Amino acid sequence: MLGVGIGRAREAIASHETLIVLARSTAEAGREARPDETMRLRQLARADAARYARSIGTDSPRTFRDRLSDSTHCYAVEEAGRILHASWVTTSCAWTRELRSFVCVGRGDAYVYESFTSADARGRGVYPSALREVCRALDERGVKQLWVAVEAHNEPSLRAVGKASFERAFELRYSRRLGRLALELPDAIKTDTPATGRPKKRRIWLSRDGAIHQGER
Ligand SMILES: CC(C)(COP(=O)(O)OP(=O)(O)OC[C@H]1O[C@@H](n2cnc3c(N)ncnc32)[C@H](O)[C@@H]1OP(=O)(O)O)[C@@H](O)C(=O)NCCC(=O)NCCS
DSSP states (O other): OHHHHHHHHHHHHEEEEEEEEEEEESGGGGGSOOOOGGGOEEEOOGGGHHHHHHHTOSSOHHHHHHHOOSSEEEEEEEETTEEEEEEEEESSEEEEGGGTEEEEEOTTEEEEEEEEEOGGGTTSSHHHHHHHHHHHHHHHTTOOEEEEEEETTOHHHHHHHHHTTOEEEEEEEEEEETTEEEEEOOTTOEEEOOSSSSSOOOEEEEOSSSOOOTTOO
């Protein structure tokens, strides 16, 4: 934990990062190979909170439950009753600490984030398989496109999303100097800050053509 604290302190002094944003259509997912029955993806429920907290460790049971909503779900791959992998998926917005902003998607799109495979299950293709299964589930719900954002230096994640047929759409660059965040966004990316509601934080809209505007949702 101390390491994390020092890392965050350094990050607050000066850092330059690139997020690679990728997307794929969900339409083909129904035709792609499926994992065997023992490794199927399952949408977690409030009752899974304690198991999630134990296996993944990033949330308490309470914060896990609080994050679930009609538009934000958590999916998991389990093996012998243990969670090997978890990914969050939203059809609205997800808070992204690095960007100090919500990352949002428009109608018909979804965004997958905070994906995590247990250290002892990595390299078995669990994440790409989970992503394909997420696409299949979203396709059945009428969602057409799934977005993901990966830090440019996260080679394992880039390899995994590549195997799951995601293609690069654009890059978001951000830098921080003495706590001040500077964002460098492509022209197509719109940002806004909701006039009402809480928290009043910047929203970054993922879109290929900038067609999403404030007030559309
Ligand atoms: C990124 C992550 C989710 C990938 O999950 P995964 O289920 O291991 O995915 P894959 O099995 O497809 O492995 C992806 C790549 O990880 C690397 N890898 C393989 N074995 C590994 C191991 N034992 N440990 C770490 N990385 C390994 C390989 O480069 C592999 O690609 P390759 O098979 O084409 O060589 C996982 O590494 C992880 O949880 N990392 C920490 C959290 C994170 O970075 N999340 C992603 C945020 S976008």
